[in-house]
Amino acid sequence: MPRRQGYALPIALAAGTAVLAAVAAYGTSVIVNDRSQPFGGSETHAAARNPAAPAAAAGTWVATWTGAPVSAEPNAGRGYPGSTVRNIVHTSVGGDAARITLSNLFGSAPLVIDQVGVNTRRVTFGGSPTVTIAAGRQVVSDPVVVPVAPDSDLEVTLRTPYATGAVTQHPNTHQTSYLADTRGTWSTTRWRYLTAVDVRNKTSPGAIVVIGDSLTAGTGSTTDADARWTDVLADRLRHTYGIANQGIAGNRLLIDSPRTMQGVPNLGGLSATRRFERDVLSVSGAKTVIIALGINDVQQYPQETDPRRITAGLRALTERAHARGLRVVGATLTPFQGYPSWTPESNAVRQAVNAEIRSGRIFDAYVDFDRAVRDPYAPNRILPEYDSGDRLHFNDAGYQALGHAIDLSTVDGTPKSDSF
Known part of the structure; x- marks a missing residue:
């Protein structure tokens, strides 16, 4: 899928250093740690659910972009003292003001950030340009009046003046961001x-x-093409809804990812069961949840051999979402024959999970991703024209097929009763 918007990005990048220098002129009074907010509770985005800030008086706060915190960044134990992090994100819905959430979830020390900007506008926290975020916590900024265009690139720039300890990151973003210091500027595919x-x-x-x-994260898609199936969905909805993509490569439904690198654990993130409150129920303006999980429980080691445990986990997430008044749409599990972990037994688990999803006893509605991408002559395999090359992940055409498989009427409406 071709790059659609974001043409102002080079200008924003060129202006980044000057903008941050201007921000510094406003002063650096440090905000106290009780401004930080804990993860895991509904209070995390209480202001988002019931916006009381003056800037929200003329509208509702809606997430236009999210990137779930995954782990501590390998080989970055001191952080990036004196460096400028330039996170580039792609918006879904637009607005006339913005606010951001910064996370120190996987931090090992208080995180001091002394300069923050959204495009060319400075960002404050309790009126101060500097914020300190305790380890394991997050903070939501003050509203900043800045026009945010739908379907466009947005630059969120921040500086960490001191060694910060472990860096909370989202790797494998399929989008180019930047890290700059006195030696130069480097591209990266991490959000920090x-x-x-x-x-x-x-x-x-x-x-x-x-x-x-x-x-969901888009593994196999073209970097900077915004070709994830969630981007396709945003296009089809004409950017009227916010689309909060909380996909994590390697993520599982029932257990935390066992993957490690350089001693850093959970590179596939906490299980969906553990992160559901933080990454779904606390998202600003959440109305509908799409759950596209379970294939890693089937194919990753240790493999889940009982499909009933997977469907029970999916049903439990649905009940939690219903308790908050959210509609829930689920996705069937896609084929992966030819991937190294495929076995007839694991495929039977996948098929059993899909049968229960299709029965209508788990979700308010479902989208049949399996049917959208399987080879009709070899239904346990992905269609060759959709395969990224590893028999599990999709190329841009495959993600287009997933995005177009969704009946748009399923993302609206009211939740069912839980008495299936």
């Missing part, structure tokens, strides 16, 4: 510290939150 951008919008129905794994 930034986990959400909300916009003030007067007409949006709300946000669709997608919790998933690498197939």
Whole structure:
């Protein structure tokens, strides 16, 4: 899929250093740690659910972008003292004001950030340009009046003046961001510290939150092409909804990812069961949840051999979402024959999970991703024209097929009763 917007990005990048220098002129009074907010509770985005800030008076706060915190960044134990992090994110819905969420979830020390900007506008926290975030916590900025265009690139720039300890990151973003210091500027495909951008919008129905794994994160898609199936969905909805992509490569439904690198654990993130409150229920303006999980429980080691445990886990997430008044749409599990972990037994588990999803006893509605991408002559395999090359992940055409498989009417409406 071709690059659609974001043409102002080179200008924003060129202006980044000058903008941050201007920010510094406003002073650096440090905000106290009780401004930080804990993860895991509904209070995390209480202001998002019931916006009381003056900037929200003329509209509703809706997530236009999210990037779930995954782990501590390998080989970055001191952080990036004196460096400028330039996170580039792609918006879904637009608005006339913004606020951001910064995370120190996997930090090992207090995180001091002394300069923050959204495009060419400075960002404050309790009126101060400097914020200190305790280890394991996050903070939501003050509203900043800045026009945010739908379907466009947005630059969120921040500086860490001191060694910060472990860096909270989201790797494998399929989008180019930047890290700059006195020696130069380097490109990266990690988002650092930034986990959400909300916009003030007067007409949006709300946000669709997608919790998933690498197939939601976009593994196999073209970098900087915004070709994830969630991007396709945003296009089809004409950017009226916020789309909060909370996909994490390697993520599992039932257990935390066992993957490690350089001693850093959980590179596939905490299980969806553990992160559901933080990454779904606390998203600003959440209205509908799409759950696209379970394939890693089937194919990753240790492999889940009982499909009933997977379907029970999916049903439990649905009940938690219903308790918050959210509609839930689920996705069937896609084929992966030819991938090294495929066995007839694991495929039987996948098929049993899909049969229960199709029965209508788990979700309010479902989208049949399996049917959308399977080879009709070899239904346990992905269609060759959709295969990224590893028999599990999709190329841009495959993600287009997933995005177009969704009946748009399923993302609206009311939740069912839980008495299936």
